[in-house]
Amino acid sequence: MTFHTSLPGSASPSFTGQVAQPQRLANRPPQLQGNRVSPGPAQPSTSRSAPQAQPSTPQLTANRTRGLRQVCQDGAGPATMSVDSPAVSTASSAEEQAYREASGQEHVDNGTADPGKPTTLFNIVFVTSEVAPWSKTGGLGDVIGSLPPALAARGHRVMVVAPRYKEYPNTEDAGLKVPILDVEVGYHVQQSKGVDWVFVDHPSYLRPGGIYGDQDGVYGDNQWRFAVLCLAALEAALQLNLDGSPYGNDCIFVANDWHASLVPVYLAAKFRPGGALLGSRSVLAIHNLRHQGVYPPGTFGLLGLPGDWYKCLEWQYPPHQRMGAYEEEGRAVNTMKGGISSADRVVTVSPGYAWEIQTPEGGWGMEHMLRSRAYGLNGVLNGIDLREWNPESDEHIYQNYSPSNFSRGKVANKAALQKELGLPERPEVPVIGFIGRLDFQKGADLVLGAAKWLLETQDVQLICLGTGDASLENGMRWMENTYPDRARGWVGFNVPMSHKITAGADLLLMPSRFEPCGLNQLYAMRYGTVPIAHATGGLRDTVLPFNPWDGTGTGWTFSPCNQDAFNSTLATALDTFHNHSDSFRQLQERGMARDSSWDKAAQQYEQIFEWASIDSPYCN
Numbered sequence: 001m002t003f004h005t006s007l008p009g010s011a012s013p014s015f016t017g018q019v020a021q022p023q024r025l026a027n028r029p030p031q032l033q034g035n036r037v038s039p040g041p042a043q044p045s046t047s048r049s050a051p052q053a054q055p056s057t058p059q060l061t062a063n064r065t066r067g068l069r070q071v072c073q074d075g076a077g078p079a080t081m082s083v084d085s086p087a088v089s090t091a092s093s094a095e096e097q098a099y100r101e102a103s104g105q106e107h108v109d110n111g112t113a114d115p116g117k118p119t120t121l122f123n124i125v126f127v128t129s130e131v132a133p134w135s136k137t138g139g140l141g142d143v144i145g146s147l148p149p150a151l152a153a154r155g156h157r158v159m160v161v162a163p164r165y166k167e168y169p170n171t172e173d174a175g176l177k178v179p180i181l182d183v184e185v186g187y188h189v190q191q192s193k194g195v196d197w198v199f200v201d202h203p204s205y206l207r208p209g210g211i212y213g214d215q216d217g218v219y220g221d222n223q224w225r226f227a228v229l230c231l232a233a234l235e236a237a238l239q240l241n242l243d244g245s246p247y248g249n250d251c252i253f254v255a256n257d258w259h260a261s262l263v264p265v266y267l268a269a270k271f272r273p274g275g276a277l278l279g280s281r282s283v284l285a286i287h288n289l290r291h292q293g294v295y296p297p298g299t300f301g302l303l304g305l306p307g308d309w310y311k312c313l314e315w316q317y318p319p320h321q322r323m324g325a326y327e328e329e330g331r332a333v334n335t336m337k338g339g340i341s342s343a344d345r346v347v348t349v350s351p352g353y354a355w356e357i358q359t360p361e362g363g364w365g366m367e368h369m370l371r372s373r374a375y376g377l378n379g380v381l382n383g384i385d386l387r388e389w390n391p392e393s394d395e396h397i398y399q400n401y402s403p404s405n406f407s408r409g410k411v412a413n414k415a416a417l418q419k420e421l422g423l424p425e426r427p428e429v430p431v432i433g434f435i436g437r438l439d440f441q442k443g444a445d446l447v448l449g450a451a452k453w454l455l456e457t458q459d460v461q462l463i464c465l466g467t468g469d470a471s472l473e474n475g476m477r478w479m480e481n482t483y484p485d486r487a488r489g490w491v492g493f494n495v496p497m498s499h500k501i502t503a504g505a506d507l508l509l510m511p512s513r514f515e516p517c518g519l520n521q522l523y524a525m526r527y528g529t530v531p532i533a534h535a536t537g538g539l540r541d542t543v544l545p546f547n548p549w550d551g552t553g554t555g556w557t558f559s560p561c562n563q564d565a566f567n568s569t570l571a572t573a574l575d576t577f578h579n580h581s582d583s584f585r586q587l588q589e590r591g592m593a594r595d596s597s598w599d600k601a602a603q604q605y606e607q608i609f610e611w612a613s614i615d616s617p618y619c620n
């Protein structure tokens with residue numbers, strides 16, 4: 001069921017910014033055929049609200065402005081691109097190279113990136129509950145820490161808006177206060193890697209516990225806290241002066257997961273009807289559909305939305321899914337549903353997951369709605385931060401190594417890892433790693449389920465790092481206590497240790513029941529560690545199954561996701577490790593050669609932004 005409505009004419013806008021004259025996007029090619037755009041006449045690229053003078057980071061801004069002008073003057077190249085084979089013109093001036101280096105786009109250096117530039121430059125505003133390195137509980141933080149710089153390096157003006165959970169060093173108070181939902185928020189800003197990192201300041205974010213909760217459970221006001229974030233991000237685009245000007249009315253808002261899912265709703269329900277952000281479009285980026293931000297119906301009144309928008313968020317659980325948590329016959333408000341219903345486009349983090357979420361098995365109840373939006377739904381495979389995850393320069397690992405000469409480095413890292421964790425230093429023993437949230441999704445129970453067979457009948461060492469469900473944490477403690485010379489179960493969240501395991505292990509386990517993309521398998525392959533993964537979502541898209549007959553593949557995949565299939569695949573991998581060392585080394589080499597840079601993904605996002613800006617708003 002799709003919520004696609006004419007907006008109520010009477011809805012009064014609640015934005016507080018000074019609203020500039022509504023601007024339509026100039027020179028928009030009009031033809032649209034399904035998901036593709038027919039190339040119109042060649043158009044000069046449009047730059048929206050290009051940053052002006054008075055830069056606080058002169059070098060980056062100067063280069064960025066030069067980049068914008070250059071594209072506008074070029075005016076050449078196709079007006080549109082295919083998401084599969086981005087068509088871009090080439091440019092490789094020394095200045096541009098210097099800018100890319102300054103903004104951390106190391107992949108330009110290694111010769112794998114397409115040096116082309118986009119035909120249209122966008123003002124892009126990412127809205128997110130977490131962003132590495134400032135706040136991270138999982139892969140969302142990683143992605144938002146690295147995709148925006150990749151887009152900025154391609155010339156776009158990019159802002160990331162996240163809560164200010166702590167007093168972050170090297171950020172400045174922007175001096176702007178905005179009233180939102182009966183409170184007042186402020187903004188702290190840092191400019192680095194070509195991106196404006198904006199942290200919304202409100203006491204509800206500055207808590208001693210974690211991002212989403214503390215030892216007593218999740219915070220009761222999360223829905224409201226993240227509604228404030230969404231409104232603060234929309235206001236930031238209009239009001240926050242960065243490099244001398246706000247981003248303005250023509251932005252692409254990328255709303256990440258349920259925490260930011262009210263961005264499309266507010267844009268469609270409050271801002272556009274009030275004449276603000278008229279040229280803006282919203283893209284809902286789904287990193288994990290399982291978490292939807294579902295709350296009792298009465299909480300709708302806290303969100304400051306016009307009453308006739310209730311249906312956009314309305315949700316009713318079927319009888320068999322009611323947990324007694326919601327009164328009124330399973331009725332609830334579902335934040336993610338609001339985003340899916342009102343976003344101009346929807347994107348998820350792998351093509352495989354884009355398909356899965358349209359099925360009853362992967363849709364978590366949203367499959368019908370997502371199927372009805374299939375023409376505006378794309379899957380773009382995540383990249384990784386090649387600087388943060390680089391065995392040649394990783395400062396967390398014991399010894400750096402390169403793809404061309406990795407054997408000695410892997411051996412050294414394995415020995416040091418064994419030593420640090422108090423395991424016997426035995427180079428011939430396969431070290432098997434697992435890193436991840438201990439929950440239903442990640443299949444940590446399958447790892448524990450394999451432990452007895454693995455640790456009693458195979459000569460291996462098993463090292464697990466994770467935190468989450470108490471019973472699984474206890475399972476890891478049981479494993480370590482039962483097999484003290486073969487297993488370690490590190491309960492906690494420890495980034496340096498995750499790097500050390502990735503570098504020191506021979507095999508990495510990812511028996512996820514579902515996995516929208518997965519990053520650990522990408523990190524593992526880059527470090528010459530061979531993944532064993534359930535063939536689902538992004539894991540199936542990225543781990544190519546080893547084929548001993550033609551010598552292809554970068555790991556092992558298994559399906560269905562059960563203990564037998566997992567154990568027997570593990571046995572196959574161990575056999576290859578012990579008895580076919582050449583094949584194993586070639587698997588490592590192919591994994592290390594895989595291009596996991598963000599540049600291809602950034603070009604695909606550009607195409608989606610292009611489509612979003614060409615279409616009229618989904619809710620109009």
Ligand SMILES: Nc1ncnc2c1ncn2[C@@H]1O[C@H](COP(=O)(O)OP(=O)(O)O[C@H]2O[C@H](CO)[C@@H](O)[C@H](O)[C@H]2O)[C@@H](O)[C@H]1O
Pocket residue numbers: 137138139140142143287288349382435436437465466467492493494495498515516517518519520538
């Ligand atoms: N105990 C621990 N200590 C240290 N580091 C730890 C850790 N546990 C996890 N991590 C780190 O957190 C990240 C988790 O990445 P995943 O891709 O597994 O993300 P997650 O499921 O959170 O996110 C969702 O979003 C991402 C991004 O889109 C998708 O890849 C994914 O499929 C989807 O479920 C990795 O960097 C990992 O190393």
